[in-house]
Amino acid sequence: xxxxxxxxxxxxxxxxxxxxxxxxxGIESPLVIGIRTGGVWVADIIGKRLGVEEPFGQLDISFxxxxxxxxxxxxxxxxxxxxxxxxxxDIILVDDVIMSGRTIRAAMNELFDYGRPASIxxxxxxxLGARELPIRPDVAGQALTLDAAQRVKLRGPDPLWIEIQxxxx
Amino acid sequence: MTxxxxxxxxxxxxxxxxxxxxxxxxxxxxxxxxxxxxxxDSFIEVGERSIxxxxxLRGLTVVNLFFEASTRTRSTFELAAKRLxxxxxxxxxxxxxxxxxxxxxxxxxxxxxxxxxxxxxRHAQSGAPHFIAESVTPGVAIINAGDGRHAxxxxxxxxxxxxxxHKGGFEGxxxxxxxxxxxxRVARSQIRALNELGAEQVRVIAPGTxxxxxVESLGCTVEYDMAKGMKDVDVVIMLxxxxxxxxxxxxxxxxxxxxxxxxxxxKLALAHPECIVMHPGPINRGVEIESAxxxxxxxxxxxxxxxxxxxxxxxxxMAMGGQVAERQQKLNEITERGQA
Numbered sequence: 001x002x003x004x005x006x007x008x009x010x011x012x013x014x015x016x017x018x019x020x021x022x023x024x025x026g027i028e029s030p031l032v033i034g035i036r037t038g039g040v041w042v043a044d045i046i047g048k049r050l051g052v053e054e055p056f057g058q059l060d061i062s063f064x065x066x067x068x069x070x071x072x073x074x075x076x077x078x079x080x081x082x083x084x085x086x087x088x089x090d091i092i093l094v095d096d097v098i099m100s101g102r103t104i105r106a107a108m109n110e111l112f113d114y115g116r117p118a119s120i121x122x123x124x125x126x127x128l129g130a131r132e133l134p135i136r137p138d139v140a141g142q143a144l145t146l147d148a149a150q151r152v153k154l155r156g157p158d159p160l161w162i163e164i165q166x167x168x169x
Numbered sequence: 170m171t172x173x174x175x176x177x178x179x180x181x182x183x184x185x186x187x188x189x190x191x192x193x194x195x196x197x198x199x200x201x202x203x204x205x206x207x208x209x210d211s212f213i214e215v216g217e218r219s220i221x222x223x224x225x226l227r228g229l230t231v232v233n234l235f236f237e238a239s240t241r242t243r244s245t246f247e248l249a250a251k252r253l254x255x256x257x258x259x260x261x262x263x264x265x266x267x268x269x270x271x272x273x274x275x276x277x278x279x280x281x282x283x284x285x286x287x288x289x290x291r292h293a294q295s296g297a298p299h300f301i302a303e304s305v306t307p308g309v310a311i312i313n314a315g316d317g318r319h320a321x322x323x324x325x326x327x328x329x330x331x332x333x334x335h336k337g338g339f340e341g342x343x344x345x346x347x348x349x350x351x352x353x354r355v356a357r358s359q360i361r362a363l364n365e366l367g368a369e370q371v372r373v374i375a376p377g378t379x380x381x382x383x384v385e386s387l388g389c390t391v392e393y394d395m396a397k398g399m400k401d402v403d404v405v406i407m408l409x410x411x412x413x414x415x416x417x418x419x420x421x422x423x424x425x426x427x428x429x430x431x432x433x434x435x436k437l438a439l440a441h442p443e444c445i446v447m448h449p450g451p452i453n454r455g456v457e458i459e460s461a462x463x464x465x466x467x468x469x470x471x472x473x474x475x476x477x478x479x480x481x482x483x484x485x486x487m488a489m490g491g492q493v494a495e496r497q498q499k500l501n502e503i504t505e506r507g508q509a
Contacts (some may be wrong), residue, residue, distance in 0.1 A: 060211065063223035063486075070497045072187055072490025073225070075204050079214035113220040 005162040007154075010125050010141030014042075015049045017139035018092065018123055022050075027090045030121070033057035035107050036078065038096030038154035042125050045160075046094060057082040064106035080110065087115035096154035098124040098140070101133035126152060126162070180302055182491070189491035190302045190311040191484045193320045194361045202329070202365055208483035209330050209476070215252065216479060225486045226255035229286040233259045234277075235314070236292040241450050241474060242314050242324070246289045249481035258285075273297075274305050281306045287489060288312070295319035295354075308496075310488045312481075318354050324449050325358030327480040329366060331473050332404055335445050339366040343441075345398055346389070347374040348408035348430055348457050351381050351419075355449050356408060364388040374398035375430065378419040395430055399439040407432050407448045407458050423456050433459045437467065445469045 022030060032052050034043025036059065043056045062077035093107060104122060111117065127140040146152060149167040154160065178196040183189050186201070194202070215223055231250040235243050243259070250257045262276075277288070287310040290298040295317030302311040315321040329339075336342060344363055350356045350373050363371045371389040373380065384391060392398030399405065410426065420426050437446065446458075446468045454460045463470060 063211070063215065063225055068225055068490060069493045072494035073208070073486050075187070075208075075487075077208055077211045079211040081214070109224070113218055113222065115219055 005126075005142065005144075005164070007125075007160045007162060011042075011045055011049070014046060014123055014125060014139055014141045018046065018050060018121070021121060021138060025090075025119070027119070027121075029054075030090045030092050031057065031084060031086065032092045032094060033059055033082065033111070035093070035095045035103060036060045038125075038156070039094045041154065041157040041160055042096055042123075043092075043094040044157070046092070046123065050092075055083050057084065057086075059107050059110055061103060061106040061110055064110045066102055066106065082114055085115065086111065086117050088118050090119045090121070091117045092121045092123055095122075095124045097126045097128060097152055098122075098135075098137055099128040099130050101131050101135035104135050105133055125154065128152065180299065183495050185494075187491035187494060188484070188487045189495060190298075191322060191488050192299050192302060192311060192313045194322045194325060194358050194365070195320075197365070199365050199367070202326070202362060205326055205480070205483050205487065206330050206333055208487060209326075209479040212252075212479040212482040213476070215482075216475070222252050222254055224254045226250065226253040226286075226489055229255050229489060230284060231255040231257050231287045231289065231485070232280050232285045233257065233289045233314075234262065234280075234291070235260070236262045236290070236297070237315070239291055239314070241477070242291065245474065245477040246312075246314060246323075246481050246485075249478050249485060250287075250289075252478070253482055253486055255287075255485075273301075277301060277305045281309055285309055286492070287485065289314050289485075291315045293317055308492075310485075310492045312484060312488060315354055318352060318357070320358045321354040321449075322358050323477070323481055323484055324355050325362045326484070327473055327477045328355075328359055328406065328447060328449070329362050330476045330480055331447060331469055332445070334472070334476070335469060336403060339363065339368045342368045342404060343370045343372070343402045344368055344404040344406065345372045345374055345392075345402040345440075346406045346408065347395065347398070347432065349379045349410050350375045350384060350408065351379045352411040353408050356406075357387060359406065360387045360389050372398050372402070376420070376426075395436055396439060399436055402440045402444055404445050404447065405432065405437070405440060407446070407452075409449065409451060410453055410457050427456055431455075431457055431459065432462050434461055434465070437462055437465075443467075447473060449473070 032043045032047040034040035034056055040058050047056045058081045060078050060080050062074040122137045123139045124137045125141040127137055127143045151165045153163045155163050181190040181192050215221060233243055233246055247257055289312045291314040297316050298311050298313040313322055346356050360371050372392050373389050374392045374395050446462055448470050452458055452463055
């Protein structure tokens with residue numbers, strides 16, 4: 001399993017997939033925005049690999065989560081930081097892992113409060129399936145199916161590595 | 170009133186230690202106060218976006234219950250609630266039901282029956298928000314927007330946010346609070362917050378007639394001579410002279426007060442050169458502060474107002490979060506019992 005989840009390999013795949021897609025769509029200067037925490041680490045690396053000159057943005061989606069009415073506010077929220085104007089721009093939205101799709105819905109809601117982007121491409125390092133919303137990544141490093149008791153987490157930032165935990169451990 | 174000032178936390182915190190009301194800073198530890206400041210930092214960023222609104226309190230109803238006049242506090246609470254997407258009701262109590270003889274409890278129970286989720290309460294009586302949270306509408310989140318001479322916790326926290334922004338932290342800070350300490354709920358909350366957050370020294374500077382008897386027990390030193398008190402301070406907080414609360418001859422005259430305790434440029438020059446000047450407002454120019462100081466480069470008075478919105482967003486969303494999490498817990502327990 002560890003051979004499947006070499007971060008470098010997944011990054012290579014993400015990079016290739018994104019380059020192809022950007023070319024296909026004729027996008028020359030995309031902005032890269034990562035979702036905290038893991039997505040920001042991936043965004044940092046992918047932004048450099050794609051040669052994006054503008055700094056990457058960081059989204060903290062705590063204020064947009066759909067489970068506030070069940071669990072309240074995340075006590076460790078940090079400010080989002082988009083050091084550029086997103087209006088009319090092509091955006092690569094990056095996260096480490098996609099599962100239900102709820103994080104991405106929240107992130108897109110938040111993004112639109114900064115302005116109206118021209119387009120959004122979704123890139124995730126790992127796609128776990130188990131979707132609850134009609135959202136899917138345009139590019140993913142690796143599709144993965146886990147047992148019900150297993151969890152996957154990107155650890156980092158230096159070095160980046162992928163941890164698979166079993167709930168009964 | 171059954172206000173239990175000794176242990177307020179059974180009331181304002183959930184079992185997990187989350188806020189569910191915000192009544193006083195007493196009993197709240199450094200970690201929670203820091204969480205409030207950090208959350209407010211995130212809301213400051215929201216205030217800089219093209220759409221200054223987040224959906225946290227969508228579908229929830231916030232009632233501003235001001236039993237005492239206020240402009241700044243009430244409008245920043247209203248704006249904070251609106252930026253959290255709540256529905257907001259502003260009740261001017263003086264012109265409504267209470268003047269027809271309805272009791273406070275009945276007014277509140279009626280508002281609760283309209284499915285209100287949060288009351289922001291300002292009241293001339295110390296302990297009123299506490300009483301409401303404990304005995305009248307325990308299922309509604311209560312935010313204290315100033316009660317009598319007791320506390321004004323959101324004002325103190327917005328002051329802490331302003332200090333942290335300008336000074337980076339509280340370690341080693343010397344802070345002077347000047348003027349009418351006796352009538353000031355703000356000063357009490359500020360002294361509490363500064364001590365909890367680790368300021369090196371809190372000095373109150375005032376004439377003896379405007380100091381409460383037990384002032385040192387709040388956690389500060391006392392200085393009657395402003396020239397001595399201003400020496401080396403990093404932050405000076407001026408308080409408004411609360412003329413409407415003055416009973417008897419506490420002051421010889423306003424002019425005398427200004428000469429001795431007003432913040433002029435000369436007196437400010439005695440402080441640390443990077444000392445910031447704060448004032449909770451409304452300011453009485455020429456009574457407690459010189460215009461040139463209030464409008465000068467060291468003044469952060471208008472920053473305080475901006476920060477007030479962010480702090481109120483933080484406290485409202487945290488308390489509401491605690492309430493909804495608790496409601497959900499109770500629902501889960503009922504479901505589990507039903508299944509057992």
